[in-house]
Amino acid sequence: xxxFILLIAALSTLLPAQTPADPLLEANCLGCHRxxxxxxxxxxxxxxxxxxxxxxxxxxLLTYLRHPxxxxxxxxxxxxxxxxxxxxxKLEDAELRESVQKYLEYFDVRRRLRLEK
Amino acid sequence: xxxxxxxxxxxxxxxxxxxxxxxxxxxxxxFYHATERNIHQQQERxxxxxxxxxLTRLRTLHASDAPTLLYPKxxxxxxxxxxxxxxxxxxxxxxxxxxxxxxxxxxxRRIVPVDPHYLGAAYLLVSRPFDDAPxxxxxxxxxxxxxxxxxxxxxxxxxxxxxxIAPMRESVEQKNRFIEDxxxxxxxxxxxxxxxxxxxxxxxxxxxxxxxxxxIEIASRTLSRIYDDLTFLSLDHPYHRQIVELDLSALVQERxxxxxxxxxxxxxxxxxxxxxxxxxxxxxxxxxxxxxxxxSNAIKYNRNGGTIHVELTAHQLQITDTGIGxxxxxxxxxxxxxxxxxxxxxxxxxxxxxxxxxxxxxxxxFEIDSEVGEGTVVRxxxxxxxxxxxx
Numbered sequence: 001x002x003x004f005i006l007l008i009a010a011l012s013t014l015l016p017a018q019t020p021a022d023p024l025l026e027a028n029c030l031g032c033h034r035x036x037x038x039x040x041x042x043x044x045x046x047x048x049x050x051x052x053x054x055x056x057x058x059x060x061l062l063t064y065l066r067h068p069x070x071x072x073x074x075x076x077x078x079x080x081x082x083x084x085x086x087x088x089x090k091l092e093d094a095e096l097r098e099s100v101q102k103y104l105e106y107f108d109v110r111r112r113l114r115l116e117k
Numbered sequence: 118x119x120x121x122x123x124x125x126x127x128x129x130x131x132x133x134x135x136x137x138x139x140x141x142x143x144x145x146x147x148f149y150h151a152t153e154r155n156i157h158q159q160q161e162r163x164x165x166x167x168x169x170x171x172l173t174r175l176r177t178l179h180a181s182d183a184p185t186l187l188y189p190k191x192x193x194x195x196x197x198x199x200x201x202x203x204x205x206x207x208x209x210x211x212x213x214x215x216x217x218x219x220x221x222x223x224x225x226r227r228i229v230p231v232d233p234h235y236l237g238a239a240y241l242l243v244s245r246p247f248d249d250a251p252x253x254x255x256x257x258x259x260x261x262x263x264x265x266x267x268x269x270x271x272x273x274x275x276x277x278x279x280x281x282i283a284p285m286r287e288s289v290e291q292k293n294r295f296i297e298d299x300x301x302x303x304x305x306x307x308x309x310x311x312x313x314x315x316x317x318x319x320x321x322x323x324x325x326x327x328x329x330x331x332x333i334e335i336a337s338r339t340l341s342r343i344y345d346d347l348t349f350l351s352l353d354h355p356y357h358r359q360i361v362e363l364d365l366s367a368l369v370q371e372r373x374x375x376x377x378x379x380x381x382x383x384x385x386x387x388x389x390x391x392x393x394x395x396x397x398x399x400x401x402x403x404x405x406x407x408x409x410x411x412x413s414n415a416i417k418y419n420r421n422g423g424t425i426h427v428e429l430t431a432h433q434l435q436i437t438d439t440g441i442g443x444x445x446x447x448x449x450x451x452x453x454x455x456x457x458x459x460x461x462x463x464x465x466x467x468x469x470x471x472x473x474x475x476x477x478x479x480x481x482x483f484e485i486d487s488e489v490g491e492g493t494v495v496r497x498x499x500x501x502x503x504x505x506x507x508x
Contacts, residue, residue, distance in 0.1 A: 045179060052201035052234040109186060109236050113207045116190040 025102035028091060038083060044107040046074045054104050061100050065089050122286060126278045133274045134267075141266055145259050156251045164225050164245050167194045171241060172231065179235035186236070194245045198231070198238035206237055214242055223247050302343060306336035335378050342409060346467055349406060358400040365397045365404060369429050372408045376416060385419045389427040397499060399479060407475045410468040411436050411495055418493075433482075434497045442489040472497075 021030050033040055051057045064072040068086050073079075089096060118126070174189040175198070189196070190209050197208025203216050216228060225245045231238045313329040313336075320326060369391055380387050397404065415425045415438040423439040476483040482498030 041182065048237045049179065049233045049235065052237045052239045053204060054200075055202065110206060112184060112186045113188050113236070114185050115209055116187045 021106055022102045024095070024099055025106055028089070028095070028099040029103055030106075036083060041107065043075065044103075048109065050074060054108070058097075058100050058104060061103070062096065065096060065100070119286075119289075122282050125282050125285070126275075129278045129281065130271075130274050133277070134271060137270045137274070138267070141263060145263060149255065149259055152255050153252065156255070157247075160225055160245070160248060164194070164227060164243060167191055167196075167245070168227065168229055168241065168243050171196050171243065172229075172235075175231070175235040175238060175241075194243060196244070197242045198236060199240040199242065200237050201234065201239035203240065208242070210244070214244070216240060216242060223249070299343075299347075303340070306339040306343075309333070309336035331378060335382060338375065338379070342413065345406065346410075346471060349471055358403065360398050360400055362396050363399050363401055363404055365395045365399075365434070366391050366393045366429055368401075368404055369408055369427065369434065372405065372412060373427060376409075376412050380416050380425065383416060383419065384421045385416055385423050385425055387425045387427065389429075391427070391429040392431060395429055395431055403475045403478070406471050407497065408434070410472050411497075414468055415440065415493070415495075423492075432499055434499075435494060437492065437494045439492040442491055442493055443485065443487040444489055445487075448485050448487060 030040070047057045047060060051060055060072075060074065064074075066088060068088055070077055070080060070085065073085075075083075091099065170191065171189050171194075178186045178188070188207055188209060195208070195210045195214075197210055197214050198206045199216055200206055205213055205215070208214065218226075220226060223246065225247050227243045229241045229243065231241050310333050313332045317326050317329050320329075369389075373387060373389060377387065411434075412425075412427070415436050418440040419425065419438050420440060425439075426437045428435045428437075473483065475481075476497060479499075482496070484496040484498070485493065486496075487493040
């Protein structure tokens with residue numbers, strides 16, 4: 001019983017990171033990222049560091065995804081030596097926006113922030 | 118204390134205490150605001166330190182891969198982060214704050230820009246209740262200071278006021294005493310004259326009236342002397358002196374005869390040893406005032422049946438009496454105007470003041486030796502330049 005409680009407690013602390021991704025997000029984004037071993041969390045933090053608000057990050061992401069270009073990317077040029085520049089996504093605009101929304105929600109730091117005891 | 122003295126004291130106290138209070142209030146006000154600014158700055162510095170700490174923690178959290186990010190919770194300080202569009206991200210306020218909340222004077226509140234935006238934060242709002250305890254202590258101390266200062270300066274002002282009105286009080290008392298003495302001093306000879314005139318009128322024609330006339334003469338001479346003294350004092354002697362080679366021996370002899378009637382009336386035996394033709398450069402009226410006042414005092418304060426011995430040499434005039442004497446502590450202040458060693462006899466207390474002015478003007482030496490109940494010796498030593506003995 002004690003072990004079970006400890007396991008539940010441990011799982012609950014990891015819950016935000018391990019929340020299953022939305023199928024749309026998984027299909028359009030995370031599936032490929034995982035294959036290519038892209039550091040999603042790092043990339044998101046870089047967007048966050050520069051653009052601050054979800055609206056501005058969303059705008060920057062859409063710009064990049066529609067027209068992938070080193071100039072539009074948040075990552076440094078050295079990043080593309082290891083991870084080649086991707087092709088433009090062939091998604092409808094609505095679906096692309098929704099995927100980006102899911103992406104932002106999935107990585108949103110607010111969900112992981114807690115107050116110190 | 119008279120009504121006018123009370124009024125003067127109250128006016129002085131009102132002006133003194135009001136000006137002191139205004140000065141104190143001004144100093145306290147400046148001190149209060151300077152200290153208040155210091156206290157604010159001190160608490161602002163504490164808040165600055167907290168801000169630095171929170172920013173460091175945000176940077177660490179931003180770099181963390183941990184599934185849970187623990188937002189710093191500093192004791193006594195509330196903080197929150199906002200994105201670039203001023204939307205709330207996270208914080209430890211009890212109620213979700215806004216960057217546009219109105220300032221509260223009881224709370225220290227700072228909005229700090231965050232760049233780069235750790236955890237997406239573009240603004241950090243930090244708030245800390247203002248610690249009012251030092252301000253309360255400051256207000257209490259200033260109030261105490263004002264209270265103690267007020268009590269201290271009130272007491273000091275009262276004593277200072279008493280001190281300041283003391284000369285005025287003494288002057289008023291002297292004037293009152295002078296008026297009383299003058300009234301009494303004038304009343305005696307005038308009454309004597311009137312009484313003797315009535316007696317002469319009542320006597321039948323051909324009767325001997327020499328005794329009555331003698332009394333009238335004494336009273337008239339007394340009035341004349343009072344008049345001379347008062348004129349001298351009221352003029353305050355800025356008059357023109359005619360310094361002449363005066364035969365002091367003759368003058369002293371003449372004044373002895375002048376006072377003989379008065380001294381006989383009091384039963385005082387006057388003896389003299391006068392070297393003839395002692396010449397002195399002096400104004401005749403001054404010399405007369407000097408001798409008259411000394412002789413008058415010697416007679417006035419003598420006892421019935423007492424003696425006076427007048428001795429004039431080339432260098433000094435000495436008058437010795439067997440009067441009531443003067444207490445030693447009063448000798449030093451006898452020359453002051455309206456000062457009297459003894460009030461048992463009539464007088465204004467101006468005689469020795471006149472003597473003092475004369476001896477000072479001519480640079481004579483003046484000395485009084487006295488023993489209470491035994492008598493008094495008064496010596497006037499003449500300066501060498503003023504003396505010339507023809508012998």
